[in-house]
Amino acid sequence: MSEYKAESNLEKVLRSGQFAFTGECGPPQGANVEHLREKARHLKGCVDAVNVTDNQTAVVRMSSWAASLILIQEGIEPNFQMVCRDRNRLAIQSDILGVYSLGIRNMLCLSGDHQKFGNHPEAKNVFDIDSMQLIHTVKTMRDDGKFLNGQDVDVPPRLFIGAACNPFAEPFDFRVYRLAKKIAAGADFIQTQCIYNMDKFREFMKRAVDMGLHEKCYILAGVTPMKSVGMALYMAKQVPGMDVPDSLIQRLRGAGKGKVAEEGIKFALEQIEEFKAMEGVAGVHLMAIEWEHRVPEIAERAGMLPRPAV
Amino acid sequence: MIVAQPKPIKEILDMVKDFKKILVVGCKGCVTVCNVGGAKEVGILAASLRIARKRSGQEIQVDEHTLERQCDPEYIEELKDIIGNYDAVVSIACGVGPQFLSERYPNVRVFPGVNTQFMGGAVEHGVWSERCAGCGTCVVHYFGGLCPIARCSKSLLNGPCGGSSHGKCEISKDVECIWDTIVRKMTEQGRLNELLEFRPPKSWTTARDGGPRKMIREELVK
Amino acid sequence: MNDFKPRIIAFCCANCASSAANVAEGMKKALPDNVKIIQVPCTGRIEILHLLKPFEEGADGVYVAGCQEDSCQYINGIAKAAKRVAHVQKMLEELDIEPDRIRLFHLSAGKGQEYVEAAFEMVDKIKALGPFLPA
Numbered sequence: 001m002s003e004y005k006a007e008s009n010l011e012k013v014l015r016s017g018q019f020a021f022t023g024e025c026g027p028p029q030g031a032n033v034e035h036l037r038e039k040a041r042h043l044k045g046c047v048d049a050v051n052v053t054d055n056q057t058a059v060v061r062m063s064s065w066a067a068s069l070i071l072i073q074e075g076i077e078p079n080f081q082m083v084c085r086d087r088n089r090l091a092i093q094s095d096i097l098g099v100y101s102l103g104i105r106n107m108l109c110l111s112g113d114h115q116k117f118g119n120h121p122e123a124k125n126v127f128d129i130d131s132m133q134l135i136h137t138v139k140t141m142r143d144d145g146k147f148l149n150g151q152d153v154d155v156p157p158r159l160f161i162g163a164a165c166n167p168f169a170e171p172f173d174f175r176v177y178r179l180a181k182k183i184a185a186g187a188d189f190i191q192t193q194c195i196y197n198m199d200k201f202r203e204f205m206k207r208a209v210d211m212g213l214h215e216k217c218y219i220l221a222g223v224t225p226m227k228s229v230g231m232a233l234y235m236a237k238q239v240p241g242m243d244v245p246d247s248l249i250q251r252l253r254g255a256g257k258g259k260v261a262e263e264g265i266k267f268a269l270e271q272i273e274e275f276k277a278m279e280g281v282a283g284v285h286l287m288a289i290e291w292e293h294r295v296p297e298i299a300e301r302a303g304m305l306p307r308p309a310v
Numbered sequence: 311m312i313v314a315q316p317k318p319i320k321e322i323l324d325m326v327k328d329f330k331k332i333l334v335v336g337c338k339g340c341v342t343v344c345n346v347g348g349a350k351e352v353g354i355l356a357a358s359l360r361i362a363r364k365r366s367g368q369e370i371q372v373d374e375h376t377l378e379r380q381c382d383p384e385y386i387e388e389l390k391d392i393i394g395n396y397d398a399v400v401s402i403a404c405g406v407g408p409q410f411l412s413e414r415y416p417n418v419r420v421f422p423g424v425n426t427q428f429m430g431g432a433v434e435h436g437v438w439s440e441r442c443a444g445c446g447t448c449v450v451h452y453f454g455g456l457c458p459i460a461r462c463s464k465s466l467l468n469g470p471c472g473g474s475s476h477g478k479c480e481i482s483k484d485v486e487c488i489w490d491t492i493v494r495k496m497t498e499q500g501r502l503n504e505l506l507e508f509r510p511p512k513s514w515t516t517a518r519d520g521g522p523r524k525m526i527r528e529e530l531v532k
Numbered sequence: 533m534n535d536f537k538p539r540i541i542a543f544c545c546a547n548c549a550s551s552a553a554n555v556a557e558g559m560k561k562a563l564p565d566n567v568k569i570i571q572v573p574c575t576g577r578i579e580i581l582h583l584l585k586p587f588e589e590g591a592d593g594v595y596v597a598g599c600q601e602d603s604c605q606y607i608n609g610i611a612k613a614a615k616r617v618a619h620v621q622k623m624l625e626e627l628d629i630e631p632d633r634i635r636l637f638h639l640s641a642g643k644g645q646e647y648v649e650a651a652f653e654m655v656d657k658i659k660a661l662g663p664f665l666p667a
Binding site: 350366367 | 581
């Protein structure tokens with residue numbers, strides 16, 4: 001990690017050893033550019049980069065690359081995302097070149113939720129390559145200057161490569177090995193699935209640190225503040241791979257009417273405090289979807305402001 | 311074997327609505343084994359068609375025939391002398407059957423009576439499960455003898471994804487997460503290091519993606 | 533009151549159903565005359581095709597009379613029959629035919645009264661549904 005891979009703001013913050021703070025913004029289910037700009041503006045200056053999801057939960061939305069460009073116009077650095085569900089290797093390599101040419105510098109490589117979850121369940125699913133192979137593809141194009149078929153890329157795209165990690169999916173013991181595999185494939189930074197089970201996450205980080213993974217890759221801990229008891233129950237029961245301890249649900253219930261959201265934020269702030277000091281954690285990824293207007297307040301209370309200028 | 315599901319009877323009735331003399335043709339191969347297209351099922355489908363037509367006051371003649379297989383011309387040939395007696399043929403063999411019939415008897419209207427789904431086997435009496443997607447480049451030995459192309463909803467070669475939960479796939483509690491099984495099995499066998507090997511992108515040229523396929527045994531071709 | 537006389541086919545097993553039939557005879561209780569009995573060694577031997585054929589031939593209703601689940605001489609014969617009857621009910625529904633035209637009755641060996649009641653129940657039901665074939 002001697003010279004910058006992409007010189008993105010996120011990369012520079014992480015390289016400088018400062019605690020990174022990223023956010024998330026979902027593109028609209030239409031061409032409502034104004035609404036997107038409004039949401040994004042809440043995040044400006046509060047985070048180092050903003051994830052722009054790619055047809056999340058297999059629901060058709062404005063493409064991640066387009067929404068990412070709009071964010072750049074707003075002076076915000078995007079984390080462009082690409083899932084393997086919707087594109088084959090031709091479109092993938094083609095889009096990698098496209099986004100780099102238009103100024104995008106961070107790219108998150110994901111598998112993608114199965115189309116069954118979304119609003120076009122009859123679609124063919126592509127999965128020509130998987131997320132591990134996608135990470136490898138970006139790395140090969142960037143560092144070797146080659147396409148997947150071995151041909152030269154005339155100007156290699158310099159992208160800071162991200163991947164996701166779910167410490168709570170099963171089999172648990174294998175998760176840290178899968179993380180190691182993604183790092184070996186070329187992941188520069190990782191964002192975890194949102195964390196609620198702190199014990200399990202501590203255990204996971206311990207194993208990751210033992211394997212020295214934190215020295216090869218920047219690990220950002222995922223945080224999503226619970227807005228309501230209903231949300232907590234939904235995530236506990238309906239979202240695959242999510243681990244929500246009963247103790248948290250009880251804590252939210254105990255907060256009293258009208259005070260649950262504040263309790264959820266308090267829990268998130270406690271988590272962020274612990275992550276700042278936790279070995280191996282290089283930053284926090286805050287997913288406050290459709291709650292972007294609360295991010296400035298959360299960032300302030302978490303002591304994340306001002307963001308570093310690098 | 312090839313596993314198929316019967317088409318809804320209404321769909322079949324609609325297919326043959328303009329015809330009065332129908333032959334239902336079954337197959338003693340795969341579809342007999344999965345209880346969808348054998349002689350028994352030919353009888354049941356024929357009876358259903360007659361009952362439906364009778365009930366709506368229309369005439370129909372439905373005859374029954376079961377071939378050894380519908381994927382070999384020599385058996386298809388057996389119908390040569392009788393097929394001219396019918397306006398329509400409903401084949402309840404897998405998707406291969408109606409096509410072989412159509413090719414050999416181009417003047418006959420051939421209809422598929424089943425929806426062919428996958429290559430698989432019986433996991434318990436009455437239940438068949440998908441095992442093979444016919445990708446043309448078999449590497450199940452890399453995965454403890456299990457196939458992630460056919461059995462992972464995302465065909466991951468470097469799985470599992472983050473949606474794997476309690477050994478089940480994110481798409482349904484009825485679907486096994488094959489990667490969970492692969493990881494557990496190979497870990498038990500002390501082969502975890504093999505799972506840490508990066509599996510590169512698959513070449514789909516030998517799969518259906520590469521175009522319709524043929525298999526030729528040169529030494530057998532006359 | 534309509535004068536439609538339904539034609540009903542009844543598959544009765546050689547064990548519980550037949551023994552109940554004998555008891556009924558002894559009690560001088562007669563079956564309605566439009567029910568035709570077909571005796572089978574065990575209801576488990578009845579195939580789906582056997583249940584469809586009567587309808588093909590214009591019967592208005594079909595029923596299967598066999599043992600209780602736990603007293604089938606062949607252990608799971610009646611259970612199999614129940615599944616097949618349910619399957620045929622589904623098939624009838626898919627053909628827009630009233631699924632109640634086929635039924636399964638669990639009888640006990642000594643219950644002659646129930647044996648006869650089952651038949652009358654079926655006749656009444658089918659009378660209400662009307663003829664299977666259009667006039």
